[in-house]
Amino acid sequence: MYVGIDVGTSMVKAAAFDGAGRALAVGSRPVGLALHEGFVEQDMEEVYAAVVAVLEEVTRQVPEPVELAGLTGQGDGVWLVDGQGRPVRAAASWMDGRAHELVHQWLADGTFETVFRRTGGAMFPGSPGPLLAWLDRHEPKALDAARAAVYCKDMVFQRLTGASRATTDVSDASMPFLDPRTRMYDNRVVELLGLTHRRGLLPPVSDPVATGGTRGEGLPAGTRIANGPYDLPASALGAGVTTPGDGLLIVGTCLAALVATTDLDLDGEPAGLYISTDRPGHRLRAMPAMVGTAALDWVLSTTGVRHEEVDDLLAATPPGAHGVRVLPYFAPSGERAPFVEPRLRAELTGVSLESTPADLIRATCEGIGYAARHCLEAAGLTGSLAVCGGGTRSGAWMRLLAEVLGRPLRVVEGEVGARGAVLAAAERYGVALDAAEWTRPTAVVEPDPGRAAYYAKGYQDHLARLQEARDRART
Structure with a gap:
């Protein structure tokens, strides 16, 4: 039996697999988010x-010996811990928006672009650089009390294994301090963000990922476990996306686009990040947008529609939704990919008294x-x-997505x-382990050519409306 642990933003999951990659059991527990005036x-x-x-x-469900366990979890944010991996204060989530003014300042004075040109990471308010700089200004005593500013999975790994010090891996460290x-x-980046005096809080980078034996909480004592990569590159591995040029779209709370690459282009628009992997020279070009299914969840809640009604409602209105259009940038911290606009907000247009919930x-x-x-x-x-992701549970949405993207989708569930x-x-x-067998798709969704052509035109309209919204956000 092989056990994978995924510490998500709103849900913690663990799954047991046999040697062929078949899921034997899955467990989950919700975890809370405290939201207040941009703080998450x-x-x-x-x-x-x-x-x-x-x-x-x-x-308990599968009483077989555990051969080994792998750990992944949400990235970014700041998880301040003491020497035993215990919290110094609440974790600041990747969804947190408190540092948006710092990011806006760094966008204006060139710091943002300089950091991207050195690391390939475009900072956003919920990334460790801005959050640590904000805490240094407003909660210095919390930083004084901490031994390390780690990421989610690193805290869990230290607690599960009893490791004497916190470490991270190259994937989590990719934003925003790691030179790829x-x-x-990159100590110059640390200096640019005004954090040289906090340099000691950055956990050592284990390259390759750290391993250890568990101390008996949750898993039998001595179970072999590896720490990482974090959830985006772990999902790429789990979906079989390792060949340069191939991509993965995670339709979850965060809409994350990942493309495997051996290139490193730091000259384009500063956005997204390059995620380093355990294989030197192999990276993932990542464009993790701030809001994915969270945007749909908000609209469903506002209209009183249940999730199980989505497929029928998508069939009840034609492409174009009778002129209703949505720019889905609902996150309080704006957007981070494939551009950075901390003040960007969602827009809903074309609505009239004749518009329906289906529209x-x-x-x-x-x-x-x-x-x-x-x-x-x-x-x-x-x-x-x-x-992959929670959005794949809607067959109608997957067909719509294939048409909007204009390409087949290899759906990987579980x-x-x-x-x-x-x-x-x-x-x-x-x-x-046979990676091809473990990552076999559960379905392939082909786009309708006529609708794909319609949405190709709609995409150009979307880009034009987005540019207007970005211009307004800057004024």
């Missing part, structure tokens, strides 16, 4: 307790699709495209991040 925080003790609970649930050429922290739902799904197309084009997609975490752990420990 999480209770680390609640998150860790959820990890232990789902591991106990899964191992040397795979080490609003379809327009939102179309808008998310256009945002995904923008991200994938910017990331350099040239090969096949896999798709716990893709946890699957990728196991594959990464197996590679680290030298355990032979």
Whole structure:
């Protein structure tokens, strides 16, 4: 039995797999988010307790020896811990918007672009650089009390293994301090963000990922476990996206577009990031947009529509949603990919008394699709495209998405991040698993040519309206 742990933003999951990659059991626990005036925080003790609970649930369901475990989780944010991995304060989430004025300042004075040209990472308010700089200005005592500013999975790994010090891996360290050429922290970037005196908080980078034995919480004592990569590259592994040019679209809370590459182009528009992987020279060009299914969730809640009604409503209104259009940038911290606009907000246009909930739902799904197309084009997609995440549960939305993107979709269902975490752990420990079998798609969705042509024109309209919205956000 192989166990993958995926510590998500709103849900912690663990999955047990057999040697052929078949899921034997899945456990999950929700975790809370505290939102207040742009602050988005999480209770680390609640998150860790959820990890232990789902591991106990899964191992009870499948009473087989655990060969090894792989750990992944949400990226970015700031998780301040003491020497034992315990919280100094609540974790600041990647969704947090408190540092948006700092990012806006760095956009204006050139710091933002300079950092991107050195690291390939476009900072956004919820990334560690801005959050640490904000905390240094407003909560210096919290930083004084901390031994390390880590990422979600790093806190969990230290607690599960009892490691004497916190570490991270090259994937999480990619934003915003890691030089992708040397795979080490760029001290000039630390200086540019005014954090040289906090340099000691950056955890050492384990390259390849750290391993250890568990101390008996959630998993049997001594179980071999590997720390990383974080959820985006882990999902790419779990979906079989390793060939340069191939891509993955994660339709989850965050709409993330990833393309495997061996290139490193730091001359384009500063946006997204290059995620380093365990294989030197191999990277993922990532365009992780701030809002994916969260935009649809907001519209469903506002209109009183249940998730199980979405497929029928998508069929109840034609492409174009009777003129209703949505720019789906609902996050309080604006957008981070494939451009950075901290003050950008969502727009809903073309609505009249004749508009129906079906029009609003379809327009939102179309808008998310256009945002995904923008991200994938910017990331350099040239090969096949896999798709995973909660959005894949809607067959109608997947057909719409294939038409908006104008290409077939390799749908990969199940716990893709946890699957990728196991594959990464197996590679680290030298355990032979058949990656092709583990990552086989569950379906392939082909686009309707006529609708794909219609949406190609709609995409150009989306780009024009987006540019107008970005211009307004800057004034």
